[in-house]
Amino acid sequence: MFSLDKKRAVVTGAASGIGLAIAQTFAAQGAEVVLLDLDEAKAIEAAASIGRNATGIGCNVADEASVADAFARIAPAASLLINCAGIAHVGNLASTTAADFDRLYHVNVRGTFLCMQAALPGMLAQGGGVILNMASIAATRGLADRFAYSMTKGAVLSMTLSVAKDYIEQGIRCNCISPARVHTPFVDGFLKKNYPGQEAEKMKTLAASQPIGRMGQPAEIAQLALYLCSDEASFLTGCDYPIDGGYFNLR
Structure with a gap:
C-alpha cells in the first residue's frame, strides 16, 4: 500500500522541517523527488542525503521567473506537487505592518499559486495528478497574534477548494493539510x-x-501527506485535513 513507484513528486520548502520529512517519506515509497527551496545549497544537500532518487533545485516560490525556471528543469513533469514553502509572523491587526502583510502574502499565497500554476500543464498532459497544499488550523480557527499568517492560510484553503472543483474532471485531485504546532x-x-x-x-x-x-512531528505530517498523494486516496479531493493533537475539536 501507498506505493509511489514511477511517480515524480515536487516538494517546495523541502530543505528542512515538514517539507524535508515529506520528501524523505515519498522517496522511501518509491517516488522520484524534486526538492525546491529558497536556499539552493541546502536543497542540494538535503537531496543528497536522500539518495539517487532525489534532486535539489533552488527556487524562490514568490518569484514568477524563478518558479518557471525551476519547473522547466523538471522533466518529465511532476505528477505530485506538495506546497510546503511558507513563512510565519507574530502580530495582530494593530501591530502588523503593510510590509509584514505583503511579505507573508507573497510567499504563502502567491508562492502556492505560482507553483500550482506551473505544475498544472504537465499534470493535464499526463491525464491527472495530485496537488497537496499546506494550510494550518489558523485557516479555520481564531489564533491570537497570527493575523497575517491566518489570512494567508485561509487563502491557501480557499485556493485548494477552487482547484479541486475546477479540475476534478481532468483527473487532478487537490487537498490540503492543516497542522497545529509542529x-x-x-x-x-x-x-x-x-x-x-x-x-x-x-x-x-x-x-x-x-x-x-x-x-506534532514532521514525520507525522508526512505520513498523512503520503496517504493523500497515494492511489489509496483516489476518492478524496477538495478536503482540508486537520492534524492537530485534538486542537480543533477538543480545545
Whole structure:
C-alpha cells in the first residue's frame, strides 16, 4: 500500500522541517523527488542525503521567473506537487505592518499559486495528478497574534477548494493539510531569538496548547501527506485535513 513507484513528486520548502520529512517519506515509497527551496545549497544537500532518487533545485516560490525556471528543469513533469514553502509572523491587526502583510502574502499565497500554476500543464498532459497544499488550523480557527499568517492560510484553503472543483474532471485531485504546532527548526529558531535562556520553558507552553500534550512531528505530517498523494486516496479531493493533537475539536 501507498506505493509511489514511477511517480515524480515536487516538494517546495523541502530543505528542512515538514517539507524535508515529506520528501524523505515519498522517496522511501518509491517516488522520484524534486526538492525546491529558497536556499539552493541546502536543497542540494538535503537531496543528497536522500539518495539517487532525489534532486535539489533552488527556487524562490514568490518569484514568477524563478518558479518557471525551476519547473522547466523538471522533466518529465511532476505528477505530485506538495506546497510546503511558507513563512510565519507574530502580530495582530494593530501591530502588523503593510510590509509584514505583503511579505507573508507573497510567499504563502502567491508562492502556492505560482507553483500550482506551473505544475498544472504537465499534470493535464499526463491525464491527472495530485496537488497537496499546506494550510494550518489558523485557516479555520481564531489564533491570537497570527493575523497575517491566518489570512494567508485561509487563502491557501480557499485556493485548494477552487482547484479541486475546477479540475476534478481532468483527473487532478487537490487537498490540503492543516497542522497545529509542529516541532520544526523554525520553532527552535523562534524560541532562541525571542526567548533566550527560556527555550525549555516556552517549549513546554507550546506543547501544552495541544490537548494531546505535545507538538506534532514532521514525520507525522508526512505520513498523512503520503496517504493523500497515494492511489489509496483516489476518492478524496477538495478536503482540508486537520492534524492537530485534538486542537480543533477538543480545545
